[in-house]
Amino acid sequence: MNATPSPEKDLKAQLDGATPVMAQYLEVKAANPGSLLFFRMGDFYELFFEDAEQAAGALSLALTKRGKHQGEDIPMAGVPAHAAEAYIAKLIRMGFRVAICDQLEDPSEAKKRGYKAVVKRGITRIVTPGTLTEESLLEERGANRLVALSQRAGVMALASLELSTGEVECLELTPETLGTHLSALRPSESLVSDRILQDENLYALLKYCGGAIQPQPASLSDPAAGEARLKRLYGVETLDGFGAFSPAELSALGMLAAYIDLTQAGKAPLLKAPRKVASLAYLAIDPSTRLSLEIERTQKGSREGSLMSAIDRTITSGGSRLLAARLSRPLNNPVEINRRLDGVQWFLAQRTLRQEVRGRLRGMSDMARALSRLGLGRGGPRDLKVIRDCLDLAKDLVGLLQPNDPETRLDPDWPAEIHAHVEALTASQNVLDLLFKLDTALVDEPPLSTRDGGFIKPGYDTNLQDAISLRNDSRQIILRMESDLQQETGLPLKIKYNAVLGYFIELTAKQAEALSDTHRQRFIHRQTLANQMRFSTPDLIDLDARIARAGSDALNLELAIFEDLREEVRRNAHPLQDMFDAFCALDVAAAAAEWAEDLEATRPVVDDSLVFDAKGARHPVVVAALRTEGKPFTPNDCCLDASGQSGPRLDLVTGPNMAGKSTFLRQNALLVITAQAGLFVPAASFRLGVVDRLFSRVGAGDDLAQGRSTFMMEMVETAAILTQATQRSFVILDEIGRGTATFDGLAIAWACAENLHEVVKARALFATHYHELAQLESLLAHTHNISMTAREWNGELIFLHEAKRGAADRSYGVQVARLAGMPPVVVARAKDILERLETDKAHQLKLDDLPLFATVQAQVAVAAVQKPAETELEKAVKGINPDDLSPREALEVIYRLRGLV
Numbered sequence: 007m008n009a010t011p012s013p014e015k016d017l018k019a020q021l022d023g024a025t026p027v028m029a030q031y032l033e034v035k036a037a038n039p040g041s042l043l044f045f046r047m048g049d050f051y052e053l054f055f056e057d058a059e060q061a062a063g064a065l066s067l068a069l070t071k072r073g074k075h076q077g078e079d080i081p082m083a084g085v086p087a088h089a090a091e092a093y094i095a096k097l098i099r100m101g102f103r104v105a106i107c108d109q110l111e112d113p114s115e116a117k118k119r120g121y122k123a124v125v126k127r128g129i130t131r132i133v134t135p136g137t138l139t140e141e142s143l144l145e146e147r148g149a150n151r152l153v154a155l156s157q158r159a160g161v162m163a164l165a166s167l168e169l170s171t172g173e174v175e176c177l178e179l180t181p182e183t184l185g186t187h188l189s190a191l192r193p194s195e196s197l198v199s200d201r202i203l204q205d206e207n208l209y210a211l212l213k214y215c216g217g218a219i220q221p222q223p224a225s226l227s228d229p230a231a232g233e234a235r236l237k238r239l240y241g242v243e244t245l246d247g248f249g250a251f252s253p254a255e256l257s258a259l260g261m262l263a264a265y266i267d268l269t270q271a272g273k274a275p276l277l278k279a280p281r282k283v284a285s286l287a288y289l290a291i292d293p294s295t296r297l298s299l300e301i302e303r304t305q306k307g308s309r310e311g312s313l314m315s316a317i318d319r320t321i322t323s324g325g326s327r328l329l330a331a332r333l334s335r336p337l338n339n340p341v342e343i344n345r346r347l348d349g350v351q352w353f354l355a356q357r358t359l360r361q362e363v364r365g366r367l368r369g370m371s372d373m374a375r376a377l378s379r380l381g382l383g384r385g386g387p388r389d390l391k392v393i394r395d396c397l398d399l400a401k402d403l404v405g406l407l408q409p410n411d412p413e414t415r416l417d418p419d420w421p422a423e424i425h426a427h428v429e430a431l432t433a434s435q436n437v438l439d440l441l442f443k444l445d446t447a448l449v450d451e452p453p454l455s456t457r458d459g460g461f462i463k464p465g466y467d468t469n470l471q472d473a474i475s476l477r478n479d480s481r482q483i484i485l486r487m488e489s490d491l492q493q494e495t496g497l498p499l500k501i502k503y504n505a506v507l508g509y510f511i512e513l514t515a516k517q518a519e520a521l522s523d524t525h526r527q528r529f530i531h532r533q534t535l536a537n538q539m540r541f542s543t544p545d546l547i548d549l550d551a552r553i554a555r556a557g558s559d560a561l562n563l564e565l566a567i568f569e570d571l572r573e574e575v576r577r578n579a580h581p582l583q584d585m586f587d588a589f590c591a592l593d594v595a596a597a598a599a600e601w602a603e604d605l606e607a608t609r610p611v612v613d614d615s616l617v618f619d620a621k622g623a624r625h626p627v628v629v630a631a632l633r634t635e636g637k638p639f640t641p642n643d644c645c646l647d648a649s650g651q652s653g654p655r656l657d658l659v660t661g662p663n664m665a666g667k668s669t670f671l672r673q674n675a676l677l678v679i680t681a682q683a684g685l686f687v688p689a690a691s692f693r694l695g696v697v698d699r700l701f702s703r704v705g706a707g708d709d710l711a712q713g714r715s716t717f718m719m720e721m722v723e724t725a726a727i728l729t730q731a732t733q734r735s736f737v738i739l740d741e742i743g744r745g746t747a748t749f750d751g752l753a754i755a756w757a758c759a760e761n762l763h764e765v766v767k768a769r770a771l772f773a774t775h776y777h778e779l780a781q782l783e784s785l786l787a788h789t790h791n792i793s794m795t796a797r798e799w800n801g802e803l804i805f806l807h808e809a810k811r812g813a814a815d816r817s818y819g820v821q822v823a824r825l826a827g828m829p830p831v832v833v834a835r836a837k838d839i840l841e842r843l844e845t846d847k848a849h850q851l852k853l854d855d856l857p858l859f860a861t862v863q864a865q866v867a868v869a870a871v872q873k874p875a876e877t878e879l880e881k882a883v884k885g886i887n888p889d890d891l892s893p894r895e896a897l898e899v900i901y902r903l904r905g906l907v
């Protein structure tokens with residue numbers, strides 16, 4: 007195979023005998039390992055050696071050869087530069103990284119340095135999954151995040167950056183909570199120091215929800231160097247203005263900064279100040295719970311059928327991204343949740359205004375992404391138009407939302423949330439100046455790229471006006487010259503243009519023969535083709551030069567004006583980003599109100615209690631699915647109280663197969679997410695004492711760590727719930743213990759239910775087919791039996807889907823098997839066996855054998871055998887990696903440990 011000479015090999019040896027261009031290629035390639043190198047040559051991006059072979063395979067390109075290197079053919083594949091974006095998108099989706107090496111000067115410049123001089127080339131960007139900015143490469147309604155994970159002195163930190171919108175945040179966490187945060191951010195790419203990747207569990211987790219993993223050398227995670235890089239990235243002398251960051255956070259943020267520097271080839275993107283997030287500010291949802299509740303995606307990975315798709319009525323792509331972010335990371339502070347709810351309620355009450363706002367938002371483009379492209383020097387005139395249109399829209403919305411009467415501005419009904427958004431949309435004088443400039447400078451419908459000009463109104467600048475007039479006049483002159491020459495020669499010659507010859511006179515071979523001697527002397531021969539001959543004249547050469555100058559003068563002037571406008575946009579980046587956030591938040595509030603109206607959803611009462619009291623609640627996704635089939639959904643109540651005062655702490659849910667147990671469990675968990683995301687809920691009423699962690703063990707889970715059986719996974723997840731849940735948590739457990747022998751399963755289910763009730767004390771729903779568990783109601787103080795009802799009528803099983811107080815008597819499994827189309831002979835046989843089992847006492851579970859009355863003792867025993875919780879000191883010591891520490895950090899660690907004793 008013609009492998010690219012590896013960077014490890016001596017570059018000098020590789021360069022031996024290489025042509026100048028190939029030497030340039032090899033140097034760039036050696037400096038950028040790990041990426042496919044797109045090497046610009048004229049109108050194409052070419053790939054060589056192994057890169058060519060890989061790209062040809064991945065993109066179905068023709069694999070050709072270009073000369074020889076050290077005696078062997080050089081494989082080559084190429085894509086036209088104008089179509090490169092589509093090919094790059096495909097490669098990124100396949101998991102490649104692409105380094106773009108562009109020509110940094112015009113070939114004519116190189117020629118001036120000598121016949122053999124090579125055009126200067128350099129990396130202008132490395133395209134990676136987490137650093138995309140182009141519309142065509144980004145998912146419109148999905149976020150695209152890059153994260154960095156670091157561990158310093160026993161503290162772990164996760165930093166995240168969204169280049170296309172400028173969001174940056176970081177937080178400290180523990181290895182146990184990493185999954186919760188990582189799965190909420192769903193990064194496209196993760197930068198992780200080599201050393202952390204050696205931890206198998208962390209590696210498995212990152213592989214599962216970290217996107218493309220980019221191992222980073224330990225040298226890049228040094229906090230002091232990270233701080234210096236951050237200062238450079240933000241162009242500040244000190245980070246104090248952003249807040250105080252721990253060494254672990256600086257290390258993670260510093261890794262992001264280094265990667266941005268590398269991939270953007272030194273260009274500084276427009277980033278918001280890094281936001282320090284408190285790890286406990288959000289409802290914690292671990293990856294398996296997230297997956298089983300199908301919040302942003304279904305278990306199969308599609309958006310359709312998820313909670314997000316059922317709720318999303320947003321108009322703009324930014325609004326949709328914000329809603330997804332809120333559903334992925336619901337809050338747990340009642341004050342903040344209620345603030346969001348105020349906004350929704352306000353819009354719900356103002357139907358006409360809401361429709362008007364939504365109508366206005368319909369025309370809005372993605373300003374954040376346009377801004378980010380302009381910031382990186384990648385944007386075009388159309389991105390400026392997006393900014394202009396959004397500024398116009400902001401003015402419009404402020405007028406619409408602001409109460410007309412200045413007095414009512416203090417109207418208490420105008421929620422703080424809406425007020426803050428209107429403030430952000432109200433342009434400062436600088437922003438108004440920018441809008442004025444964009445309005446006067448930019449044509450109404452500018453092209454995507456600056457390449458051909460035509461995006462600045464000629465009247466904006468007198469020099470531009472002059473150059474354009476000359477260019478346009480010259481075209482007239484060409485036409486005049488053509489007709490003069492036609493008359494003079496009596497031949498229907500044409501004056502044409504191409505990039506190589508410029509303007510030229512074209513005649514057919516026959517016409518050329520008919521030229522008079524005088525004309526033959528005046529016409530300068532330029533080219534002979536099969537049927538045509540091309541000439542020039544001194545006048546035409548002169549005119550050609552003038553036109554070319556006027557054209558390039560006009561283009562250069564337009565480019566200078568574009569740069570000026572771009573710079574002005576850059577200067578106003580922060581208010582523009584705030585404006586964009588306000589657009590998105592308004593879109594979400596109005597869309598949430600729209601959804602609330604559609605679904606007759608109500609405002610949840612969110613407080614600090616330990617209550618969960620839902621009346622007439624519905625499952626938003628199942629409702630939508632049934633609605634398409636024209637079927638109704640049966641609303642249900644669920645009342646729990648972890649304190650045991652106003653309701654049970656634990657509901658044991660029994661009922662036949664297909665009766666709606668899982669739906670009931672999930673619907674209540676989704677109520678928690680929806681309410682804490684600051685949205686109305688599909689229920690007649692709902693009171694919720696905020697939940698700190700949500701746990702769901704429903705159905706077969708995905709094996710994150712691989713190699714574990716379904717039952718093992720179930721046990722691992724259940725163990726995590728029992729050890730991590732607190733009294734403020736909300737737990738749903740579905741059919742724990744079903745994957746093993748009946749007695750083992752029942753015993754495990756029994757013990758788990760007891761532990762949940764007696765030790766964890768969280769609000770919990772526990773669905774089971776072990777009807778024996780119903781006995782627990784009489785043994786545990788705060789447990790109720792709930793059953794999903796069904797009736798047998800004329801031999802038919804009818805599901806009522808009603809959650810009623812009391813235990814179910816039977817499972818109707820055989821009837822359900824019949825409904826599922828099981829062969830009649832098997833159903834009949836199953837019925838027969840069931841009857842025998844039910845009458846055969848020997849096979850029946852003897853309840854007396856179970857330690858029904860040993861519940862309390864059992865709990866004491868459980869508590870005794872439970873491993874004592876790890877102390878803070880133990881946790882801190884375990885997290886220290888001595889190799890990571892500088893002497894100064896080691897001293898800080900000693901002080902910190904001393905403080906924990």
Ligand SMILES: Nc1ncnc2c1ncn2[C@@H]1O[C@H](COP(=O)(O)OP(=O)(O)OP(=O)(O)O)[C@@H](O)[C@H]1O
Pocket residue numbers: 628632638639640641642661662663664665666667668669670794807808
């Ligand atoms: N409240 C409801 N109103 C109307 N239809 C419902 C309701 N709840 C569930 N269903 C319908 O019943 C079907 C089965 O529900 P679900 O899967 O929750 O039952 P289950 O009791 O968990 O079954 P199994 O024990 O077999 O797992 C759902 O797909 C849905 O179409």
